[in-house]
Amino acid sequence: MRQQAWHVLPWLDVAKALDVHPAKGLNLKEVRNRLQEVGKNVLAVKKGTHPVFLFLGQFKDFMVLVLLAATVVSGLLGEIADAITILAILMINAILGFVQEFRAERSMESLRSLTAPEARVLREGMEQRIPAADVVPGDIVLLETGDRIPADLRWIQAVNIQVEESALTGESHPVGKSIFPLQEELTPMADRKNMGYMGTSIVNGRGAGVVVATGMETEMGVIADMIQNVENEETPLQKRLAELGKWLVLISFLVCTAVVVTGVLRGEDFYKMFFTGVSLAVAAIPEGLPAIVTVALAVGVQRMVKRQAIIRKLPAVETLGCATVICSDKTGTLTQNEMTVRLIYSDGRKITVSGEGYDPKGEFQGANPEKERDPLNVGLKIAALCNNSILTKKGVQVAGLFRSKGKDAPWGIEGDPTEGAILVAAAKAGIWREVLERKQERIGELPFDSDRKRMSVVYQTKQGRKAYVKGAPDMVLRLCQNELTGHGVVELSPERKKNIMRANDDMARHALRVLAVAEKPLSDSEPLDENVEHGLTFVGLLGMIDPPRASAVKAIKVCRQAGIKPVMITGDHRLTAEAVAHELGIIRGSSGGVITGAELEQTSDRNLSERIMDISVFARVTPKDKLRIVRAYKKRGQVVAMTGDGVNDAPAVKEADIGVAMGKTGTDVTKEASSMVLGDDNFATIVAAVEEGRGIYDNIRKFIRYLLSCNLGEVLTMFLATLVGLPLPLLPIQILWVNLVTDGLPAMALGVDGAEPGIMNRPPRVPGESIFARGLARKIAVRGTFIGLGTLFVFVVALFMGVNMLGARTMAFTTLVFSQLFHVFDCRSEERSIFEVGLFSNLYLVGAVMVSTIMQLCVIYLEPLQAIFKTAPLVSWQWILILCVAGGPSVLIGLARFIKLSWQGKVVIAKG
Numbered sequence: 001m002r003q004q005a006w007h008v009l010p011w012l013d014v015a016k017a018l019d020v021h022p023a024k025g026l027n028l029k030e031v032r033n034r035l036q037e038v039g040k041n042v043l044a045v046k047k048g049t050h051p052v053f054l055f056l057g058q059f060k061d062f063m064v065l066v067l068l069a070a071t072v073v074s075g076l077l078g079e080i081a082d083a084i085t086i087l088a089i090l091m092i093n094a095i096l097g098f099v100q101e102f103r104a105e106r107s108m109e110s111l112r113s114l115t116a117p118e119a120r121v122l123r124e125g126m127e128q129r130i131p132a133a134d135v136v137p138g139d140i141v142l143l144e145t146g147d148r149i150p151a152d153l154r155w156i157q158a159v160n161i162q163v164e165e166s167a168l169t170g171e172s173h174p175v176g177k178s179i180f181p182l183q184e185e186l187t188p189m190a191d192r193k194n195m196g197y198m199g200t201s202i203v204n205g206r207g208a209g210v211v212v213a214t215g216m217e218t219e220m221g222v223i224a225d226m227i228q229n230v231e232n233e234e235t236p237l238q239k240r241l242a243e244l245g246k247w248l249v250l251i252s253f254l255v256c257t258a259v260v261v262t263g264v265l266r267g268e269d270f271y272k273m274f275f276t277g278v279s280l281a282v283a284a285i286p287e288g289l290p291a292i293v294t295v296a297l298a299v300g301v302q303r304m305v306k307r308q309a310i311i312r313k314l315p316a317v318e319t320l321g322c323a324t325v326i327c328s329d330k331t332g333t334l335t336q337n338e339m340t341v342r343l344i345y346s347d348g349r350k351i352t353v354s355g356e357g358y359d360p361k362g363e364f365q366g367a368n369p370e371k372e373r374d375p376l377n378v379g380l381k382i383a384a385l386c387n388n389s390i391l392t393k394k395g396v397q398v399a400g401l402f403r404s405k406g407k408d409a410p411w412g413i414e415g416d417p418t419e420g421a422i423l424v425a426a427a428k429a430g431i432w433r434e435v436l437e438r439k440q441e442r443i444g445e446l447p448f449d450s451d452r453k454r455m456s457v458v459y460q461t462k463q464g465r466k467a468y469v470k471g472a473p474d475m476v477l478r479l480c481q482n483e484l485t486g487h488g489v490v491e492l493s494p495e496r497k498k499n500i501m502r503a504n505d506d507m508a509r510h511a512l513r514v515l516a517v518a519e520k521p522l523s524d525s526e527p528l529d530e531n532v533e534h535g536l537t538f539v540g541l542l543g544m545i546d547p548p549r550a551s552a553v554k555a556i557k558v559c560r561q562a563g564i565k566p567v568m569i570t571g572d573h574r575l576t577a578e579a580v581a582h583e584l585g586i587i588r589g590s591s592g593g594v595i596t597g598a599e600l601e602q603t604s605d606r607n608l609s610e611r612i613m614d615i616s617v618f619a620r621v622t623p624k625d626k627l628r629i630v631r632a633y634k635k636r637g638q639v640v641a642m643t644g645d646g647v648n649d650a651p652a653v654k655e656a657d658i659g660v661a662m663g664k665t666g667t668d669v670t671k672e673a674s675s676m677v678l679g680d681d682n683f684a685t686i687v688a689a690v691e692e693g694r695g696i697y698d699n700i701r702k703f704i705r706y707l708l709s710c711n712l713g714e715v716l717t718m719f720l721a722t723l724v725g726l727p728l729p730l731l732p733i734q735i736l737w738v739n740l741v742t743d744g745l746p747a748m749a750l751g752v753d754g755a756e757p758g759i760m761n762r763p764p765r766v767p768g769e770s771i772f773a774r775g776l777a778r779k780i781a782v783r784g785t786f787i788g789l790g791t792l793f794v795f796v797v798a799l800f801m802g803v804n805m806l807g808a809r810t811m812a813f814t815t816l817v818f819s820q821l822f823h824v825f826d827c828r829s830e831e832r833s834i835f836e837v838g839l840f841s842n843l844y845l846v847g848a849v850m851v852s853t854i855m856q857l858c859v860i861y862l863e864p865l866q867a868i869f870k871t872a873p874l875v876s877w878q879w880i881l882i883l884c885v886a887g888g889p890s891v892l893i894g895l896a897r898f899i900k901l902s903w904q905g906k907v908v909i910a911k912g
Contacts, residue, residue, distance in 0.1 A: 004212070005185045006154045006195065006212045007154070007187060007194050008184070008185050009154075009181055011154055011156040011181075011194070011210070014154045014156075015210050018210060018211075018212070019138060020210060022140060022156055022210070023122075024122065024125040025121060025122035025123045025139065025140040026139060027123070027124050028124065031123065031136055034137060035134065035136050038136060038137060038214060038215065038217070039214075040214075041132060041134065041135045041136070041150065041151055041215050042133050043224045044215070044216050044224070071087050118150075119131075119132045119139075119141055119151075120141065120142045120143070120147075121140060121141055122142060122208070123139070132151075135150050135214055136211065137211050137213065137214055138210065139211040141153055141208065141210075142206075142207075142208050143208065144202060144206040144207075145202050146201075148199065148201050149163070149196045149197060149200050149201070149209075150198060151212075151215075151218055152195070152197050152212050152214075152218040152219060152220075153196045153210060153212060154212050155179050155195070155209045156179055156207075156208055157207045157208040158177045158178055158179050158194075158205065159206050159207055160204060160206075160447065161176070161204065161206065161207045162176050162177070162203050163175050163200050163202055164201045164202075166645075166646055166665075168189075168199060168219065168223075168646060168647055168648050169189050169190040169197075175193065177193055177194065177207065178194055178451065181194065186601055188571075188598065188620045188621075190620065191620070196209050197218065197220065198218040198220040198221075220647065223647055223648060223650060241293065243771075244704070244771055248708075252281050255715050255719055256277045257277065259273070259277055259718050260277035262719075263728070266722065268722075268728075276728060276732050296699045296700055297696060299751060300317040300318075300696040303692055304317065304676075304688075304692055307688045307689070307692070308663075308679040308680040308682065308685045309676055309677070309678055310663065310679060311676050312675055312676060312677060316658050316676045317693045318693055318697050319639065319675070319693065320658050320686075320693040321693020322693070322694075322764050323641045323690055323693070323764065324563070324565065324638045324639050324764045325564065325565045325567060325639070325640045325641070326564060326566050326567065326643075327567045327568075327626075327629065327630065327633070327640060327643065327656070328566065328569065329568075329644060329645060330546075330570035330572060330580060331572070332664075332665055333552070333662065333682065333683050334548060334549065334568060334584055334683050335546040335547060335549060335552075335580060336547055336549055338417070338547075339544050339545070339546055340421055340424070341421050341422055341424070341542050341543070341544045342543055342545050343507055343510075343543040344379065344425070344543070345500070345503045345504075345540055346376045346379050346539065346540035346541075347483075347484070347486050347540075353428070373488070374486070375484045375539055376540065378484060378540075379517050379540035380429050380431045381426070381431055381436060381468075382468040382518070382519055383423070383425065383426050383470065383515075383542060384422075384423060385433055385440075385442075385457060386455055386457045386468040386517070387422065388416070389413055389423050390414050391413060391423060391424065392414055418513065422542055425542065425544075439461070439462065440459040440460060440461040440462075440466075441459060441460045442459050443458055443460050443465070444458035444532075445457045446528075446529075446530060446532070446533070448471070452471070453471050453472040454470065454472065454475050454476055454533070456468065464522070464523070464524065465521070465526070466520070466521055466522060467519065467520045467522055468518075468519050469517065469520070469533055470515050470516065470517045470518075472516070473500070473501070473504045473515070473516040474501075476518050476536070476538070477500060477501070477516060477538060479535070479536050480492050480535075480536045480538040481535050481536065482537040482538065483500075483537065484519075484538070489537055503541060504516075507541065507543035508575065509575060510543075510579050511545055511575050511577075511578070511579030512543030512544060512545050513576075514541050514542070515541070516538065516541050516542075519537050519539060520535060545576075545579075547583075548580060548583045548584045549682065549683065551683070552682070552683040553583070555684035556584055556585045556586060556683070557585060558760055562690065562760045562762070562764065563762070563763030563764050564690065565616070565638075566584075566586050566616070567618070567629075568584075568586050568617045569621055569626055569629060570617075570618070570620075570621070572620070574620065576619075577594065577617050577618075578594050578619070581594070581616065586616050586617060587617060593615050594615070594616070594617040594619065595617070595618055595619070596619045596621075597620045597621040600621065601625075605632070608628065612632040612633055612636060613636060622648070626648070626649060626651070627651050629652070630642055630655045634657070639764070640656045640657050641656060641657065641659075641686065641690075642655070642656035642660065643661075643683075644661060644670045644674070645661065645670060646670065649670050650673040651673075653674050659673055660674060660677070660678060660686055661674035661676070661677045661678070663680070664681045665681060676689065687760075690760070691759060692755070694759050695753075695754065695755030695756075695759060698755065698756065698759070699750060701771065701830070702750045702827045702828060702830075703747045704771060704776070704780075705776055705779055705780055705783075705827050705830075706746070706747055706750060706824055707743060707747055709780045709784045709787065709823060710784070710820040710823065711743075712780065712787070713783075713786075713791065713819065713820070714730075714735060714738060714739075714788075715788070716784060716785060718735075720789075720792055721792060721795070726796070729791065729795040729809060729812040731869075731870055733868070733870070734869060737813075737869060738816055741817055741852045742820040742821065742852060745847075745848035745852060746824045746845065746848045746852060749844040749847070749848040749849075750824065750828065750845065752844050754841075754842075756829060774830070779830070783823060783826070783889070787819045787820065790815060790886065790889075791812050791815045791819065793885060794811050794812055794815040794882060794885050795808055795809070795811065795812035797881065798811045798812070806870060806872045807872045807874075809870065810860060810874060811874065811878055811881070811882060813869075814860065814874065814882050815885055817852070817856050818853075818856075818883065818886035818887070821849050822887045825839065826890050828845070832897075833894035833897040833898065834894045835897075836897075860873060860874060861873055
């Protein structure tokens, strides 16, 4: 039954196909048979992983297993503090990973919460209330305002029914329903006016429908299936770090084995060399790396909270930093989600409505308040009176001059957004319904419905009764005989009608939603029925739109500077989407790059993948389309961010490299499927997250550069010493101390460094690039070699100068520590020197280096620690040698860049 295009069939044919009598419903025997055949009307959920196994699964990573081994070794060496630190790091990471995966499994629970608990059905000619799970195909479901639709159905009765479908289709306004068949089989879901869908709500009217699909066969079920079948992929950062961990472990094992073997062959004690090798291995493996990554991401999370973004999964910040495509919904994210009157056509004139709507004299853009029959004035009065919305301030209905409250006053609208928009337009001209109604009283109303496409009200005025009408221009215009002009009422000639429709078409081409307003004087004896709408006098057209956010326009410019492709994916019509995209700057130049859901349906996956980079706007799309779009971009090697708010967005949000849910309008389903939630539903916040993500990734590269340079220096110091036959320059406990002092606080402080200037003026990094790309491996190798050779140089000089072994090892030990503490300042930028970055622009780092320096001095000068770490006090000449060797490379590199930039006239010295 699922494959049948029910919307193109007359409802009697649908009832016949499902073998049900519309007035009686199914009998109990048929219900039992169908329930047995198709099953319960529930969303099936795949069995999830038990929480215990979900937690244990966090320890299966190769790097984690090696760090567990390092924990055991540290414990055996008596380094209990190291062992506890590593174990704490692993537990924190495991808990974070467990929480993220456990939350992901809750997305289906949120989806199931949207289904109706009960349903009112017609069975055996009697109305019954049953559990929604027992609804079967063919059931006649009765619905009214406030009900939630329990299954997919074809409407067979619809009395002023309006359905809130935004969570499913993305349609921002309630949709009017009818019982008439549609012509096109490929009609998008949002345009199927004769269909109702599971999980959507009735906001107005009443009706009945015959159930055509239940459970997983419903549109909601299709989404549930897509959510559960989207595979969770590792983020680029996770992939790079996993690869890095394996290589580090392998290299460290080989080098440390070589040190042990070389030492033993030279006659060193095996037990001593074994523990030296193990200590070196523990130092060489950057066990602090996962913790520092976690800290860097956590800091990014805190920064993002201040910028209205709530990160649900830590790697999301970094992943967004390498995003190459941002797919965003239109309404509320790129636009203000507030219908606004932009243009008014009256008496042959087009009047643009500004944000304020009036000039300093209080006159509304061409209207003359003193002239009672000014067409623009009359049109706005009709708009205010033929209206059931109200303007509020802090929830209180108000009436007064709009200007007097100030443009930033917290106004609100209660009621239909479209009616609210024209009410605001009238208020901007000082026309308030509450004021007008002091002189006239509403005595009748013909409400809007989807068939009539118009609304009329009748007021009793001092001059007699008057009918005011607003509605679709084509429907209203065909009922008009006259037109109000500045010279009075004139006959509506065919030529004038053409001019009005030409203006209407032009406004529609600019994506404006157009309403016509008209009026008619009535006799007191005239009945208040649809006849009052005949022989109207046309007054004007009001064109409105949900305008783009100013912040979104700026954010899209930043996107383009940053090499990111902004894409609009919306349920709105093509013209609306295209016009808004032009205003936002998503489309520039010709109107190419726009495709509709119907066109997408006719496009193969291969063809879509080939064209995808040329498309910037997807209009009138379905949930399945959104998933295809995300997959097509990913197939082209793009890192995709996808925003969403409705249930229909959840599969695509989950499929994307980073899913972004709306905090204000988003459903729980989408939030659970997402990696990040926007507190302000603003596209600009996504771009801020991109900037933050790039900064975080830079910080990760900074401390990888720092840690590996330092660890390479330690390994080279020991390896080269054993290779050339020198005594061991460092003892095992000294190696572990270096690891503790330099790999802890200074590395952590790098993780909170601010983003470099111009970070959004460079293109995204290639998604598959190595973390050592762009010369990082060379920087690590060069500086690590300097640290190792410098430490050995000081050790050899000390021995040559007659310093005893205790003193020589203390000098080598201290040189190694201070070489790393100097180097941490170089690691703050890959391009700029320490003089350009500023020594004090990261006070956390300055504090961390001071603490590490004090710790090292304590080891050298406090007698109890001297005995433990086998050190001796140093004198002045020894300190001069150590500081020159340790800090020399940083100073020389900085001076060389300073001289180079001075010649180019580009030198910049940071104030800090």
